[in-house]
Amino acid sequence: MTKDALVVEGLGVKAHGRAILENVSFSVRRGSTLAIVGPNGAGKTMLLKALLGVVPHEGTIRWLDGTVRGYVPQSLVSTDLPISVGEFLGLKCGDDPRKCMGYVGLGGGLLAQPLGSLSGGQLQRVLIAWALVGQPDTLLLDEPTSGVDIGAEEPIYQRVTGLKKRLGMTVLLVTHNVHVVLHYSDYVMALNRKVIFHGKTSGISGSMLLNMMYGGKHMMPRETHARLR
Amino acid sequence: MSGIYYALIVGMFVGAAAGYLGSIMVSRRMALVGDALSHVALPGLALGILFGFDPFVGAFALLAVTVIVTWYIQKTTALAMEAIIGVLFVLALAIGILITPQVDLLEALFGDVANVTSLDAAVTILIATAIVLIARAIYGKLVLAMISGDLATSSGINVNGINLVYLLLVAAVVAIGIKEVGTLLVGAVVIVPAAAARVISRTLREYALVSSAFGATSAISGIAISNYVGMPAGPLVVIVGAAVFAACMLAGKTLHIGKYVG
Numbered sequence: 001m002t003k004d005a006l007v008v009e010g011l012g013v014k015a016h017g018r019a020i021l022e023n024v025s026f027s028v029r030r031g032s033t034l035a036i037v038g039p040n041g042a043g044k045t046m047l048l049k050a051l052l053g054v055v056p057h058e059g060t061i062r063w064l065d066g067t068v069r070g071y072v073p074q075s076l077v078s079t080d081l082p083i084s085v086g087e088f089l090g091l092k093c094g095d096d097p098r099k100c101m102g103y104v105g106l107g108g109g110l111l112a113q114p115l116g117s118l119s120g121g122q123l124q125r126v127l128i129a130w131a132l133v134g135q136p137d138t139l140l141l142d143e144p145t146s147g148v149d150i151g152a153e154e155p156i157y158q159r160v161t162g163l164k165k166r167l168g169m170t171v172l173l174v175t176h177n178v179h180v181v182l183h184y185s186d187y188v189m190a191l192n193r194k195v196i197f198h199g200k201t202s203g204i205s206g207s208m209l210l211n212m213m214y215g216g217k218h219m220m221p222r223e224t225h226a227r228l229r
Numbered sequence: 230m231s232g233i234y235y236a237l238i239v240g241m242f243v244g245a246a247a248g249y250l251g252s253i254m255v256s257r258r259m260a261l262v263g264d265a266l267s268h269v270a271l272p273g274l275a276l277g278i279l280f281g282f283d284p285f286v287g288a289f290a291l292l293a294v295t296v297i298v299t300w301y302i303q304k305t306t307a308l309a310m311e312a313i314i315g316v317l318f319v320l321a322l323a324i325g326i327l328i329t330p331q332v333d334l335l336e337a338l339f340g341d342v343a344n345v346t347s348l349d350a351a352v353t354i355l356i357a358t359a360i361v362l363i364a365r366a367i368y369g370k371l372v373l374a375m376i377s378g379d380l381a382t383s384s385g386i387n388v389n390g391i392n393l394v395y396l397l398l399v400a401a402v403v404a405i406g407i408k409e410v411g412t413l414l415v416g417a418v419v420i421v422p423a424a425a426a427r428v429i430s431r432t433l434r435e436y437a438l439v440s441s442a443f444g445a446t447s448a449i450s451g452i453a454i455s456n457y458v459g460m461p462a463g464p465l466v467v468i469v470g471a472a473v474f475a476a477c478m479l480a481g482k483t484l485h486i487g488k489y490v491g
Contacts, residue, residue, distance in 0.1 A: 049379065052379075052382070052383040053382075053383070054379055054382040054383055069383070071379070071380065071383045073377050073379050073380055076376050076377045076380075081256050081372065081375065081376065081433065081436075082427065082430040082431055082432060082433060082435065082436045083372065083376075083432065083433045084431070084432045084433070087432055087433045087434065088376070090369075091369045091372060091373045092373075092384060114431060114432075115376075130380070
């Protein structure tokens with residue numbers, strides 16, 4: 001039985017004639033969490049979109065047969081509609097919305113509340129609940145705590161990690177948060193149009209990670225260079 | 230059955246269908262698109278009058294072509310829909326005014342609900358029912374695409390495809406609404422009931438139903454008043470709709486409902 005939930009080879013994405021991603025190759029182990037880091041404009045969100053099949057791309061993307069994906073976007077375009085949380089979750093057929101709300105620690109009482117009236121933390125948890133409708137085995141999270149108070153971030157990641165263990169899910173997580181990468185991911189991939197680094201999280205320090213996210217590979221220790229692709 | 234009853238039936242069905250579609254249009258901040266689009270019907274009506282075929286077929290044909298051209302330009306350029314419709318609208322209006330025979334121009338601009346026949350009523354009922362049924366089938370997808378295009382696409386929804394279907398439905402409701410209120414005011418039949426419903430609705434279901442009900446009620450009331458006072462129905466339908474909107478604003482603020490929650 002294969003151990004990889006996802007194998008990507010030679011992935012390229014262009015927008016308006018400009019390369020956003022070039023020759024990106026990596027794999028993701030089943031049941032692991034891969035943190036995807038990189039500076040703004042590095043192509044992290046575009047990578048998730050390509051993996052979801054939302055944007056045209058070249059190269060190959062092979063998901064494990066029968067993979068069900070749940071996606072949490074960075075933000076919603078509009079929450080100004082008169083739509084309740086229950087109606088929003090009901091737009092995606094699948095499980096009982098109450099069950100999915102329970103997974104993310106939200107009570108069923110919130111189902112009748114307008115989506116636009118939720119706090120940042122509540123909205124993100126509802127989006128994770130949305131992603132969980134249909135019982136996915138892989139979660140793709142694009143900065144799932146953007147716009148959330150610092151104090152509210154931690155419980156969300158704890159919740160996601162708990163769900164991952166409980167439901168045996170694979171998680172791909174785009175984040176800028178070093179603490180989150182070091183504490184909640186098994187593997188890290190630094191991206192800046194190309195793959196700069198891909199390896200185990202346990203082998204890197206916070207300062208190395210910061211370099212990968214905001215600096216260049218010239219600032220990395222020698223042993224890290226050796227692992228560059 | 231006399232003409233007024235046919236007019237009332239047509240008004241009820243057009244109003245309900247327009248209100249239902251309008252709830253999406255207002256939420257997508259496309260209110261002025263609906264208004265502008267309605268004016269595109271004028272040259273289509275004129276072609277029908279000039280060449281002796283049903284003017285409303287001409288109106289729908291031109292609306293449908295405009296919708297497809299708009300959809301295509303939006304899909305392939307960075308232009309906003311309002312800008313594209315803005316260009317096409319003035320072009321269509323200019324051509325329409327030039328080619329519409331003077332004697333028919335007033336009816337085309339303001340409608341003439343007094344001349345509704347049993348055939349008009351039957352065709353309108355069929356088309357309006359089909360519009361609501363199709364819109365209901367894609368309503369959830371349209372809403373999800375509005376909330377997040379990425380969520381919609383990643384859920385397997387063809388966002389471009391359902392946008393085109395939606396715009397064609399708007400074209401159809403505008404075409405059947407022209408007889409009631411004319412090309413100048415038909416956009417208001419789509420937008421005003423939805424704007425009123427938006428103010429007092431807390432859920433999508435409420436919003437769509439109330440918008441539809443306001444559309445039907447405004448049309449019936451406007452046509453009935455028109456029959457009583459002997460004034461054109463179109464402007465009265467719009468004025469009743471605007472009165473409902475004002476009442477909803479007041480109710481929303483007073484009762485702290487809808488948008489004013491929290």
